[in-house]
Amino acid sequence: xxxxxxxxxxxxxxxxxxxxxxxxxxxxxxxxxxxxxxxxxxxxxxxxxxxxxxxxxxxxxxxxxxxxxxxxxxxxxxxxxxxxxxxxxxxxxxxxxxxxxxxxxxxxxxxxxxxxxxxxxxxxxxxxxxx
Numbered sequence: 001x002x003x004x005x006x007x008x009x010x011x012x013x014x015x016x017x018x019x020x021x022x023x024x025x026x027x028x029x030x031x032x033x034x035x036x037x038x039x040x041x042x043x044x045x046x047x048x049x050x051x052x053x054x055x056x057x058x059x060x061x062x063x064x065x066x067x068x069x070x071x072x073x074x075x076x077x078x079x080x081x082x083x084x085x086x087x088x089x090x091x092x093x094x095x096x097x098x099x100x101x102x103x104x105x106x107x108x109x110x111x112x113x114x115x116x117x118x119x120x121x122x123x124x125x126x127x128x129x130x131x
Contacts, residue, residue, distance in 0.1 A: 017122060020111065021048040024125050028056045028109040031127065034102055035059050037089045038122075039112040043067045043074075045122045049111070050075045056109075059096075061088045088112070090128070097130050106130045 028036050037059045038046050046060045053075065060071045060079040068079040082088050089110040096102050107129050113121030 017045055017048050020122055020125065021045065021052060024109050024111050025049065025052055025054040025056070027125065027127070028054065031107055033109045033127075034106040036109045036111060037061060037093060039089050039110075040067065040071075040122075043071050045111060046071055046077055046079075047074060050077055059092065061092045063088075089126075093128060093130060102130055104131055 024036055027033075033056055035057045036049060036054065038049060039061045040046050041062065041064065043060065043062065046058060049058055058074075058077045060068065060077055061082050062068050062071070062079060063082065063084045065081055068081045071077050071079040080092055082092060085091070089112055093102065093108055093110075097104070097106075102108070107127060110124075110126040110128055111122060112124050112126075
């Protein structure tokens, strides 16, 4: 066992949230995504993704100023406060494209829930190529 793998803490009973987080990290890495963009109410999904220390930056989108402030100190996370909507992650990617954080053709991973604003409802992973 390598030194690095000993440092990572693994849960004994993986949760759905952990499974989604690991899946999105694996997909983002394999397709060379520029970022993982996660819609979050409490920040739990973002914390789970960040705890795996991905090589891909994480962008959190939340409607809670408090959650955004708490995520501001989390490893490789940039948070934005935006109103709850079904397209919050897509809107933030459009904004970041306009602000030249991303470029046309970049690929990002979107992680969200089918029901925006509902705690613990993260169940969707999307791949988006920016145009």
